[in-house]
Amino acid sequence: MTNVADAEAAAELSALLLENAYRQHQDNLARVDRAREALVLESVARPAVCPEPTPFLSGVSLAKRAAAPAPDLQIVKTNQNQPDLLEGLARITRVAPMPNSRSAGMLTTASGQSIRWSCVATYTDALAPLFDRVPVVVRGFFTDNKHFALTLIRAASREEWDVEDAGQDDLMRLGQDTVTMAARIRKELMRLHGPICRDCGDTVTKSSAAPYQDGDELLLLCHLCKAIRKEAGSALQAVNV
Incomplete structure (x- = not known):
């Protein structure tokens, strides 16, 4: 069972890295387009380097499922036969210590709704300050048991969430490089x-x-x-x- 848990955690981490790399690639392409437009150059057609990534679904049925009610979490990506990917403002209110490669806990959305979450432990360890009740943006999907599988977390800016502790420089610097x-x-x-x-x-x-x-x-x-x-x-x- 340990090998299975480690394999699933590694797969979830690689899925996270793929999603972040895809997002960075799209940002780089947008920069190229803006630069060419500024120089009045024609746009260029580019072949797709890979299919758009979908979340890793460990032990989750591929049947399309409705997301659990969460008014602060909005759908940012939807795929056929895959759970909707959601994103919104929240604070991580609890991180439960676990003896394996998983982390779990509770988060509270901007409107005060409490939701159970889980993700790979290496993620919570590397980005520990973001899991300490600070304003963040979370992204993920709901599993069969209505737990929120967290695939991305970043600090919320003051523009996104007008609260006193948002937009802190030390938190905004935390990300995939960390x-x-x-x-x-x-x-x-x-x-x-x-x-x-x-x-x-x-x-x-x-x-x-x-x-x-x-x-x-x-x-x-x-x-x-x-x-x-x-x-x-x-x-x-x-x-x-």
Whole structure:
């Protein structure tokens, strides 16, 4: 079962990378068009490099299903025989520590609706500040059990959500580059110290491992042990205050 979970997590992460790469490719093509238009050059026809990606559906029937009621989440992409891809404003209100390569929790939409969500743990680990009750834009789809499968998260700008804590520079900088850098760090730690959690001794994979800064030392932990360390650190800090 561990191999299955790791394989599914890897597939979800690669689907996320594909979707982000597709979006970046479309943005680059738009830049080319604007540049050619500015120089009064004719537009050029380009062949499609790949079909438009659809979300990875682990254990989800391909039959078309209606999205769960969520007025703040609007359909941004619809495909035949696939769940609708939705996007909207929200805050992640809870992240549950899990002993595998998945993360889950609760989010609250801009209008106050609570929704259960899940995604790959490497994503929540790399973009942890975005999962800490800050204004964000979430994208994903509803599964059979009405859980929201989160495929993308980014900080909300002040223009998108007029709340005091929106548009923070440190949050706006977090994105796919952050996820890629975290993956490189995990890979290097596993190369240097082996695929073992420093705390519990369990074997970890690229999808179940997480780097943790302990003073001057960078440790390789499983996601559950990292969550335990972070909670202990937060409790100690509260006592000291």
